[in-house]
Amino acid sequence: MTRYRQPQWQAQMKLQIDYNNMMADYVGPQEGFTRQDIESLAGQLQAAHQRMLAKRSAGEMQWRDLPWQQEAEVRQIIKTAREVRRRCENFVVLGIGGSALGPLAVQTALNHLHYNELPPDKRGGPRFYVLDNIDPERVAALFDIIDPAQTIFNVISKSGSTAETMAQFMIVYQMLRQKLGSGYAAHIIATTDAERGNLIKIARAEGYATFIIPSGVGGRYSELSPVGLLPAAVCGIDIEELLAGAAYMDQLCRTADVFANPAYLLAALQFLAMQRGKNISVMMPYAESLKYFADWYAQLWAESLGKRYNLSGEEVFTGQTPVKALGATDQHSQVQLYTEGPFDKVVTFLKAGSFRAEVDIPRVFKHVSGLAFLGGHTLGELLTAEQLATEYALMKAARLSFTITLPEINPFTVGQLIQLLAVKTAFAGELLHINAFDQPGVEEGKNATYALLGRPGYEAKKEELAARPAKNPAYII
Numbered sequence: 001m002t003r004y005r006q007p008q009w010q011a012q013m014k015l016q017i018d019y020n021n022m023m024a025d026y027v028g029p030q031e032g033f034t035r036q037d038i039e040s041l042a043g044q045l046q047a048a049h050q051r052m053l054a055k056r057s058a059g060e061m062q063w064r065d066l067p068w069q070q071e072a073e074v075r076q077i078i079k080t081a082r083e084v085r086r087r088c089e090n091f092v093v094l095g096i097g098g099s100a101l102g103p104l105a106v107q108t109a110l111n112h113l114h115y116n117e118l119p120p121d122k123r124g125g126p127r128f129y130v131l132d133n134i135d136p137e138r139v140a141a142l143f144d145i146i147d148p149a150q151t152i153f154n155v156i157s158k159s160g161s162t163a164e165t166m167a168q169f170m171i172v173y174q175m176l177r178q179k180l181g182s183g184y185a186a187h188i189i190a191t192t193d194a195e196r197g198n199l200i201k202i203a204r205a206e207g208y209a210t211f212i213i214p215s216g217v218g219g220r221y222s223e224l225s226p227v228g229l230l231p232a233a234v235c236g237i238d239i240e241e242l243l244a245g246a247a248y249m250d251q252l253c254r255t256a257d258v259f260a261n262p263a264y265l266l267a268a269l270q271f272l273a274m275q276r277g278k279n280i281s282v283m284m285p286y287a288e289s290l291k292y293f294a295d296w297y298a299q300l301w302a303e304s305l306g307k308r309y310n311l312s313g314e315e316v317f318t319g320q321t322p323v324k325a326l327g328a329t330d331q332h333s334q335v336q337l338y339t340e341g342p343f344d345k346v347v348t349f350l351k352a353g354s355f356r357a358e359v360d361i362p363r364v365f366k367h368v369s370g371l372a373f374l375g376g377h378t379l380g381e382l383l384t385a386e387q388l389a390t391e392y393a394l395m396k397a398a399r400l401s402f403t404i405t406l407p408e409i410n411p412f413t414v415g416q417l418i419q420l421l422a423v424k425t426a427f428a429g430e431l432l433h434i435n436a437f438d439q440p441g442v443e444e445g446k447n448a449t450y451a452l453l454g455r456p457g458y459e460a461k462k463e464e465l466a467a468r469p470a471k472n473p474a475y476i477i
């Protein structure tokens with residue numbers, strides 16, 4: 001019986017959402033909201049809730065059901081992961097955006113922060129790398145330190161055609177064939193759509209081990225699909241607890257009552273804040289292990305809500321700019337702006353209720369008044385105090401913030417965080433009346449890239465690029 005099946009433990013592990021610093025009677029009437037402000041959205045909230053239910057029953061939000069819908073897949077993932085852990089020294093994800101940020105965030109949250117540097121017997125599994133860019137120095141640097149014969153590459157692409165990921169794959173494919181000969185296919189695992197794109201066709205023809213991303217699961221909502229579950233399992237993470245946490249949170253996010261639904265409440269307050277010109281959303285984890293959740297959330301929030309047109313075809317230019325920050329580090333780089341700059345931000349703190357390691361601050365330099373007060377405390381106490389102090393400084397400056405507390409950082413609470421932020425984002429999209437699941441704004445850049453590289457069929461785009469205004473050298477110093 002694992003911990004997550006015990007209701008009392010689940011309740012103890014429930015994420016806590018503190019939204020005092022969004023409310024007028026705490027952060028002040030100038031910037032804060034009232035319960036009435038939230039209640040004034042009742043009609044919109046109910047309509048958005050109904051649309052969420054309709055989308056879910058129409059199978060347009062399969063990502064919400066991932067915690068429940070994958071018994072056979074999870075068993076296969078665990079089986080494959082067990083074999084991968086036995087067979088290889090390195091596990092490399094080739095992917096970008098939603099095909100990379102989730103695996104990176106979960107690995108960083110739930111494994112040792114120097115996991116790759118641990119001795120094999122302590123690491124328990126292969127070294128883990130996520131190659132989510134095509135910078136030649138970075139790719140070459142990785143190949144300098146891994147032995148292909150001891151490496152398994154998990155090429156992940158929802159579309160099966162993303163240029164960056166497929167370019168990496170072509171390089172790996174050739175390298176493995178040259179170095180390993182006929183056994184190369186066993187070093188490639190494909191994770192992709194069942195029909196769309198080139199990767200599934202190649203994987204089927206080549207006979208790679210393949211995992212399918214359900215058609216109704218978009219890239220930035222895919223962490224609880226094989227996209228995130230296989231890398232996590234390969235690195236020894238309990239993916240059943242991860243899914244259990246997501247399921248637990250999803251149940252909490254089913255009620256229409258905004259004051260009882262954590263995702264709806266976060267979305268409603270962000271929506272009200274956007275209406276008041278808060279067009280920046282800062283994600284500031286006060287735990288190094290949650291650092292990459294700021295990156296994962298940046299894509300989820302930016303790509304889902306940043307839309308030119310709403311569902312009625314009106315030009316709306318919606319969205320909030322995500323900013324990645326880290327406590328305590330960015331108290332020393334960004335908090336000055338947050339307390340004295342424009343009133344255009346909402347800060348979301350991610351707080352650890354407890355840490356998996358602790359470091360005592362020794363009682364030395366007792367005669368130095370500016371240091372002696374630190375002695376006898378722990379770094380966890382100091383970091384916790386700094387989060388509270390930063391939250392307080394923002395409140396005193398009438399700046400808006402939420403604090404989401406994970407009682408412990410474990411698979412169950414991380415699973416809750418993933419589902420909470422995904423449902424929040426989808427619901428915010430409904431309130432904004434936009435499509436939170438497409439990304440039309442990335443197509444122009446993709447097409448220009450294809451044209452510049454001479455892809456057949458993009459000649460007109462190439463001519464358009466050639467006809468673009470010449471740069472004025474006077475504007476280059």
Ligand SMILES: O=P(O)(O)OC[C@H]1O[C@H](O)[C@H](O)[C@@H](O)[C@@H]1O
Nearest residue numbers: 096097098099157158159162219
């Ligand atoms: O998983 P893939 O299909 O390779 O896509 C990887 C990423 O690139 C696309 O351009 C989208 O903007 C992202 O939403 C997606 O996560």
